[in-house]
Amino acid sequence: MKTCFLFSTLALSTLIAAQESSGEARFVLPQQATFTDTVYTETEATEEVLSWNDDFSAAYSGPDSAQYPTEQYDTTFEELDFDVSGFFDETPKTKVGVFGFHLGPNSLVLSDRSMASAMDNINASLSWETRFFFGQKRRVGGAKSPVQFETGLGIGAGVLSFKNGLTIDKDPMMFGAANLVPISGLSNVRRSKWNINTFDVPAILHLDFSPKGSFDKGLNVGLGFMGRIRYLSRATYYGADMDGDFYTESRTNSFHTRLLSYALVGQLGYKKLKITGKLEQLPFFKDNYFQEQVYLGSITVGFSLN
The missing domain is CATH 2.40.160 (Porin)
Known part of the structure; x- marks a missing residue:
């Protein structure tokens, strides 16, 4: 009876991990742990990209902005000239x-x-x-x-x-x-x-x-x-x-x-x-x-x- 109890306790200890968060305990399964690691990894990559973007924006607006060619970055969608008239022109008849x-x-x-x-x-x-x-x-x-x-x-x-x-x-x-x-x-x-x-x-x-x-x-x-x-x-x-x-x-x-x-x-x-x-x-x-x-x-x- 004691032996069965020990095996049950050992199995439960491998499936349940107690984490204290704000004074509360959460039970995390192994699959949940893998998913959590993936989310943390993607979050870190996103934060790194946003950090790089902030650095680029600061450099672009700062004294080093001359090194970035303005003609490549100052184009907005409204300024793009899409000429589609050629798609509707009739081909001259022979x-x-x-x-x-x-x-x-x-x-x-x-x-x-x-x-x-x-x-x-x-x-x-x-x-x-x-x-x-x-x-x-x-x-x-x-x-x-x-x-x-x-x-x-x-x-x-x-x-x-x-x-x-x-x-x-x-x-x-x-x-x-x-x-x-x-x-x-x-x-x-x-x-x-x-x-x-x-x-x-x-x-x-x-x-x-x-x-x-x-x-x-x-x-x-x-x-x-x-x-x-x-x-x-x-x-x-x-x-x-x-x-x-x-x-x-x-x-x-x-x-x-x-x-x-x-x-x-x-x-x-x-x-x-x-x-x-x-x-x-x-x-x-x-x-x-x-x-x-x-x-x-x-x-x-x-x-x-x-």
């Missing part, structure tokens, strides 16, 4: 997609750019040309170059409106050549027109005075060519027959016009607004198949979106 629409009057002219005599029988106010265009503009010579090259594909629709009861047809009196002939079999002609539809392929070199890195933000001047292929030529007239009933007739025929041709194109624009002049460089009709050698031209106003 190419951009383009959609355009143009509308304006067209006419037949001679080689000297004067009006053809056929225009005496054409209603200029009802003779129009419309074009839709899808393409691309590319910069030539770098991202900030003002020189741009435009290509794409367009669809054109031209209308020549005749007056004085005439229409376009192959005249047997002129050995089948195209001519403006009177409409027969009608008591009244309300309207007579000729539709010419084409596929257009423009290639235009522009000088764009927009801010660097942008498209169509300022004055724009362009010069180039436009190839075209005719896919529809149809003459239509409306009126009343001899009995007063409504009558319409439509004839699809090339009327000896050229299937392929090309035009010289000039364009002046400001921002999205464009004024375009177009004049075909080949006669509109085949040689010797019309009473005079005429060229198809137009002046259109439109817009270009990109």
Whole structure:
């Protein structure tokens, strides 16, 4: 019994250590002792750092402060200049997609750019040309170059409106050549027109005075060519027959016009607004198949979106 008591006393003495603090006794386990030593060590390191900082501050503010370069320590957060505008700048574009629409009057002219005599029988106010265009503009010579090259594909629709009861047809009196002939079999002609539809392929070199890195933000001047292929030529007239009933007739025929041709194109624009002049460089009709050698031209106003 005594032996058991002695072993119990010895075990308790190894687990319990009495420390007097303010007159009180505390029991500390071995694990607690290890933790306490760690805390004391960290506290001593912190006090050493704070002491070094106080010494440095005293030296910095004292007579030895000249040895510390002020430009390295006198910078505050408020004085730091963080320029983040570069992260939001748009990269200058070198190419951009383009959609355009143009509308304006067209006419037949001679080689000297004067009006053809056929225009005496054409209603200029009802003779129009419309074009839709899808393409691309590319910069030539770098991202900030003002020189741009435009290509794409367009669809054109031209209308020549005749007056004085005439229409376009192959005249047997002129050995089948195209001519403006009177409409027969009608008591009244309300309207007579000729539709010419084409596929257009423009290639235009522009000088764009927009801010660097942008498209169509300022004055724009362009010069180039436009190839075209005719896919529809149809003459239509409306009126009343001899009995007063409504009558319409439509004839699809090339009327000896050229299937392929090309035009010289000039364009002046400001921002999205464009004024375009177009004049075909080949006669509109085949040689010797019309009473005079005429060229198809137009002046259109439109817009270009990109």
